[in-house]
Amino acid sequence: MKSNTAALKTSGFNTLIIFGVGILDNGDIEYYSNTPGSKDVLITSNGTYVGGDALAEKVRSFKTGNDTTVDRLEISMNSQHVSTLMTSPGPAANTRLYRNFQALKEAWNLDAVNNDDESLYDTASTVAFAKMLGQIGYKYTLSPYTNTRFWVSLVTQLNKGTGGGEGPIDQLVDRVYLQCYDGGAGNNPGSWQTSLGMKVVPLVWVTNDSKPSQGTTAAQARSRFSAWNQRSPLAGGGYWNDFDIEKMGLSYQEYGEVLTSIFP
Numbered sequence: 592m593k594s595n596t597a598a599l600k601t602s603g604f605n606t607l608i609i610f611g612v613g614i615l616d617n618g619d620i621e622y623y624s625n626t627p628g629s630k631d632v633l634i635t636s637n638g639t640y641v642g643g644d645a646l647a648e649k650v651r652s653f654k655t656g657n658d659t660t661v662d663r664l665e666i667s668m669n670s671q672h673v674s675t676l677m678t679s680p681g682p683a684a685n686t687r688l689y690r691n692f693q694a695l696k697e698a699w700n701l702d703a704v705n706n707d708d709e710s711l712y713d714t715a716s717t718v719a720f721a722k723m724l725g726q727i728g729y730k731y732t733l734s735p736y737t738n739t740r741f742w743v744s745l746v747t748q749l750n751k752g753t754g755g756g757e758g759p760i761d762q763l764v765d766r767v768y769l770q771c772y773d774g775g776a777g778n779n780p781g782s783w784q785t786s787l788g789m790k791v792v793p794l795v796w797v798t799n800d801s802k803p804s805q806g807t808t809a810a811q812a813r814s815r816f817s818a819w820n821q822r823s824p825l826a827g828g829g830y831w832n833d834f835d836i837e838k839m840g841l842s843y844q845e846y847g848e849v850l851t852s853i854f855p
């Protein structure tokens with residue numbers, strides 16, 4: 592609710608990823624606060640969107656209007672409660688979890704769910720959950736920083752063209768955003784592309800006062816993205832995170848232009 596929506600949607604970015612949501616033990620979905628002055632909001636409950644009109648309108652506005660460059664919206668989530676809910680009651684269309692994700696997709700006009708699991712790494716339940724999301728109409732994306740084997744097994748199992756067993760969902764995992772900062776600072780996009788068998792979108796962390804050593808100016812981002820892209824052509828590039836762009840008084844335009852010039 593605090594971001595500069597106008598700047599975000601007019602600076603050349605084609606995709607925005609909302610960080611982050613999580614599943615409660617009963618299958619309802621919460622939108623977590625990550626910034627001072629905002630609080631956690633319950634956004635779906637028992638199959639109904641309950642996050643309020645103002646929030647829905649703000650999120651929907653990213654893809655609307657003749658001035659936007661954004662055509663894709665994702666929500667990023669951890670894997671809390673995925674395993675227990677996939678065991679019981681499971682992923683069927685009449686479950687609370689399924690109906691909640693269906694309601695949220697509609698309320699926010701979402702395109703994909705992004706898996707930012709950094710701790711649980713349970714392959715079987717993640718595959719079942721992703722297929723459930725595929726049935727609802729979401730694409731599924733990954734944002735690894737480590738544990739290559741886990742992510743390779745997801746891509747292998749989810750991109751066979753048989754999502755959910757009820758008709759083909761080709762390329763359910765259609766994007767991988769590779770964290771190339773902080774815990775993932777040593778990641779080489781080319782090696783990950785070889786392991787996963789698909790191109791990735793490396794992410795760098797913008798200038799940030801929380802871990803200045805990880806900060807990347809627009810000029811530095813340009814050098815890093817071009818060098819990686821020359822060695823092994825990438826699917827694009829991206830940034831963590833917009834809060835820091837605003838807090839640090841940085842320019843969305845400058846960061847956006849780096850991407851549109853290297854990945855036209």
Ligand SMILES: *[C@@H]1O[C@H](CO)[C@@H](O)[C@H](O)[C@H]1NC(C)=O
Pocket residue numbers: 637638
């Ligand atoms: C949840 O929604 C279902 C389907 O609309 C309804 O049958 C059920 O009564 C609801 N449960 C609660 C606790 O509101």
Ligand SMILES: *[C@@H]1O[C@H](CO)[C@@H](O)[C@H](O)[C@H]1NC(C)=O
Pocket residue numbers: 657658
């Ligand atoms: C874009 O939308 C604005 C506001 O609705 C309108 O005033 C303007 O004429 C539109 N521009 C184009 C090029 O359609």
Ligand SMILES: CC(=O)N[C@H]1CO[C@H](CO)[C@@H](O)[C@@H]1O
Pocket residue numbers: 625773799800801802834835838
């Ligand atoms: C200013 C600030 O602290 N920004 C964020 C930088 O990124 C970390 C996580 O990687 C966040 O926890 C901070 O809020």
